Amino acid sequence: MHLLDVAQNALKAGAKLVEITVAADTAADTLHIQIKDDGCGMSPQQLQAVTDPFFTTRTTRKVGLGVPLFKMAAELSGGGLTIDSQQGRGTAVDAAFGLTHIDRMPLGDLKGTLLLLVRTNPQVDFLYLERLDGACMELDTRQLREILGEVPLDQPDVLDWIGVYYDENSPFIHTNY
Numbered sequence: 001m002h003l004l005d006v007a008q009n010a011l012k013a014g015a016k017l018v019e020i021t022v023a024a025d026t027a028a029d030t031l032h033i034q035i036k037d038d039g040c041g042m043s044p045q046q047l048q049a050v051t052d053p054f055f056t057t058r059t060t061r062k063v064g065l066g067v068p069l070f071k072m073a074a075e076l077s078g079g080g081l082t083i084d085s086q087q088g089r090g091t092a093v094d095a096a097f098g099l100t101h102i103d104r105m106p107l108g109d110l111k112g113t114l115l116l117l118v119r120t121n122p123q124v125d126f127l128y129l130e131r132l133d134g135a136c137m138e139l140d141t142r143q144l145r146e147i148l149g150e151v152p153l154d155q156p157d158v159l160d161w162i163g164v165y166y167d168e169n170s171p172f173i174h175t176n177y
Contacts, residue, residue: 013039077104132171
Protein backbone atom coordinates (compact mmCIF):
# COMPACT_ATOMS: atom_id res chain seq x y z
CA MET A 1 0.00 0.00 0.00
CA HIS A 2 2.90 2.37 0.69
CA LEU A 3 4.27 1.86 -2.80
CA LEU A 4 0.85 2.55 -4.32
CA ASP A 5 0.38 5.64 -2.14
CA VAL A 6 3.70 7.20 -3.13
CA ALA A 7 3.14 6.32 -6.80
CA GLN A 8 -0.26 8.02 -6.66
CA ASN A 9 1.41 11.09 -5.15
CA ALA A 10 3.73 11.10 -8.16
CA LEU A 11 0.79 10.90 -10.53
CA LYS A 12 -0.97 13.77 -8.75
CA ALA A 13 2.24 15.76 -9.17
CA GLY A 14 1.91 15.39 -12.94
CA ALA A 15 4.54 12.70 -13.49
CA LYS A 16 4.81 11.31 -17.00
CA LEU A 17 7.36 8.69 -15.91
CA VAL A 18 7.31 6.83 -12.60
CA GLU A 19 10.25 4.54 -11.82
CA ILE A 20 9.66 1.88 -9.17
CA THR A 21 12.42 -0.35 -7.85
CA VAL A 22 12.01 -3.11 -5.30
CA ALA A 23 15.42 -4.56 -4.43
CA ALA A 24 16.38 -7.14 -1.82
CA ASP A 25 19.90 -8.16 -0.85
CA THR A 26 19.82 -11.24 1.35
CA ALA A 27 23.53 -11.03 2.22
CA ALA A 28 23.11 -7.45 3.47
CA ASP A 29 19.66 -8.26 4.91
CA THR A 30 18.16 -5.18 3.25
CA LEU A 31 15.12 -4.33 1.21
CA HIS A 32 14.84 -1.04 -0.66
CA ILE A 33 11.72 0.36 -2.23
CA GLN A 34 12.39 3.38 -4.39
CA ILE A 35 9.86 5.47 -6.29
CA LYS A 36 11.16 8.24 -8.57
CA ASP A 37 9.10 10.57 -10.71
CA ASP A 38 9.46 13.47 -13.08
CA GLY A 39 6.52 15.38 -11.60
CA CYS A 40 6.45 18.95 -10.35
CA GLY A 41 8.59 18.23 -7.28
CA MET A 42 8.28 19.86 -3.88
CA SER A 43 9.34 23.21 -2.53
CA PRO A 44 11.94 23.15 0.25
CA GLN A 45 9.14 23.90 2.75
CA GLN A 46 7.02 21.00 1.47
CA LEU A 47 10.02 18.66 1.53
CA GLN A 48 10.74 19.58 5.13
CA ALA A 49 7.11 18.99 6.17
CA VAL A 50 6.26 15.91 4.08
CA THR A 51 6.86 13.42 6.92
CA ASP A 52 4.62 15.37 9.31
CA PRO A 53 1.24 13.58 9.53
CA PHE A 54 -0.51 16.93 9.92
CA PHE A 55 0.82 18.23 6.61
CA THR A 56 -0.93 17.69 3.31
CA THR A 57 -1.32 19.59 0.07
CA ARG A 58 -4.91 18.37 -0.23
CA THR A 59 -7.71 20.77 0.50
CA THR A 60 -10.25 18.07 1.37
CA ARG A 61 -8.59 17.02 4.63
CA LYS A 62 -6.02 18.22 7.13
CA VAL A 63 -3.82 15.14 7.50
CA GLY A 64 -1.49 13.27 5.16
CA LEU A 65 -0.57 9.91 6.63
CA GLY A 66 0.90 8.11 3.58
CA VAL A 67 4.54 9.23 3.75
CA PRO A 68 4.71 9.38 7.57
CA LEU A 69 3.40 5.79 7.83
CA PHE A 70 5.85 4.62 5.13
CA LYS A 71 8.69 6.22 7.11
CA MET A 72 7.50 4.61 10.34
CA ALA A 73 7.27 1.17 8.70
CA ALA A 74 10.84 1.49 7.44
CA GLU A 75 12.16 2.69 10.80
CA LEU A 76 10.37 -0.09 12.72
CA SER A 77 12.33 -2.63 10.69
CA GLY A 78 15.68 -0.99 11.35
CA GLY A 79 15.74 1.10 8.18
CA GLY A 80 14.74 4.59 7.23
CA LEU A 81 13.27 6.81 4.56
CA THR A 82 14.90 9.50 2.48
CA ILE A 83 13.25 11.92 0.09
CA ASP A 84 14.96 14.06 -2.50
CA SER A 85 12.85 16.54 -4.44
CA GLN A 86 13.46 19.53 -6.64
CA GLN A 87 10.75 21.78 -7.96
CA GLY A 88 10.25 21.24 -11.66
CA ARG A 89 12.37 18.07 -11.69
CA GLY A 90 10.53 15.50 -9.59
CA THR A 91 10.86 13.49 -6.44
CA ALA A 92 12.68 10.34 -5.32
CA VAL A 93 11.54 8.42 -2.26
CA ASP A 94 13.79 5.63 -0.97
CA ALA A 95 12.70 3.41 1.89
CA ALA A 96 15.17 0.96 3.41
CA PHE A 97 13.99 -1.98 5.49
CA GLY A 98 15.65 -4.78 7.41
CA LEU A 99 14.76 -7.68 5.09
CA THR A 100 14.29 -10.32 7.76
CA HIS A 101 13.39 -7.98 10.61
CA ILE A 102 10.37 -9.27 12.49
CA ASP A 103 8.61 -5.90 12.23
CA ARG A 104 8.95 -5.58 8.44
CA MET A 105 5.61 -6.02 6.77
CA PRO A 106 5.39 -8.41 3.80
CA LEU A 107 5.75 -6.88 0.34
CA GLY A 108 2.17 -7.70 -0.57
CA ASP A 109 0.79 -7.98 -4.09
CA LEU A 110 3.46 -6.32 -6.23
CA LYS A 111 2.01 -7.69 -9.46
CA GLY A 112 -1.46 -6.40 -8.59
CA THR A 113 -0.03 -2.99 -7.71
CA LEU A 114 1.85 -2.77 -11.00
CA LEU A 115 -1.22 -3.84 -13.00
CA LEU A 116 -3.44 -1.36 -11.16
CA LEU A 117 -1.05 1.52 -11.87
CA VAL A 118 -0.80 0.67 -15.57
CA ARG A 119 -4.55 0.01 -15.95
CA THR A 120 -5.65 3.23 -14.29
CA ASN A 121 -2.92 5.45 -15.79
CA PRO A 122 -2.39 4.23 -19.37
CA GLN A 123 -1.04 7.63 -20.44
CA VAL A 124 1.83 7.46 -17.91
CA ASP A 125 5.02 5.47 -18.40
CA PHE A 126 6.31 3.14 -15.71
CA LEU A 127 9.75 1.63 -15.35
CA TYR A 128 9.34 -1.23 -12.89
CA LEU A 129 12.37 -3.12 -11.57
CA GLU A 130 12.66 -6.00 -9.15
CA ARG A 131 16.02 -7.19 -7.91
CA LEU A 132 16.74 -10.10 -5.62
CA ASP A 133 20.44 -10.73 -5.16
CA GLY A 134 21.66 -11.41 -8.73
CA ALA A 135 18.25 -11.83 -10.36
CA CYS A 136 16.53 -8.88 -12.01
CA MET A 137 13.27 -8.22 -13.80
CA GLU A 138 12.47 -5.06 -15.72
CA LEU A 139 9.22 -3.90 -17.26
CA ASP A 140 9.34 -0.60 -19.15
CA THR A 141 6.05 0.61 -20.61
CA ARG A 142 7.98 2.83 -23.03
CA GLN A 143 9.29 -0.33 -24.68
CA LEU A 144 5.79 -1.81 -24.70
CA ARG A 145 4.47 1.32 -26.42
CA GLU A 146 7.11 0.98 -29.16
CA ILE A 147 6.08 -2.63 -29.79
CA LEU A 148 2.33 -2.12 -29.50
CA GLY A 149 2.07 1.09 -31.50
CA GLU A 150 -1.46 2.45 -31.14
CA VAL A 151 -2.70 -0.32 -28.82
CA PRO A 152 -3.37 1.22 -25.38
CA LEU A 153 -1.68 -0.29 -22.34
CA ASP A 154 -4.98 -0.64 -20.49
CA GLN A 155 -6.36 -3.18 -22.98
CA PRO A 156 -7.22 -6.50 -21.26
CA ASP A 157 -4.89 -8.53 -23.51
CA VAL A 158 -1.98 -6.20 -22.77
CA LEU A 159 -2.65 -6.32 -19.01
CA ASP A 160 -2.92 -10.13 -19.18
CA TRP A 161 0.44 -10.24 -20.95
CA ILE A 162 2.01 -8.00 -18.31
CA GLY A 163 0.66 -10.33 -15.60
CA VAL A 164 2.09 -13.42 -17.31
CA TYR A 165 5.41 -11.64 -17.87
CA TYR A 166 5.51 -10.77 -14.18
CA ASP A 167 4.74 -14.34 -13.13
CA GLU A 168 7.46 -15.72 -15.39
CA ASN A 169 10.17 -13.21 -14.48
CA SER A 170 9.71 -11.84 -10.96
CA PRO A 171 12.57 -12.86 -8.68
CA PHE A 172 10.18 -12.44 -5.73
CA ILE A 173 7.43 -14.70 -7.07
CA HIS A 174 8.53 -17.76 -5.08
CA THR A 175 9.76 -16.03 -1.93
CA ASN A 176 8.09 -15.21 1.36
CA TYR A 177 9.16 -11.56 1.27
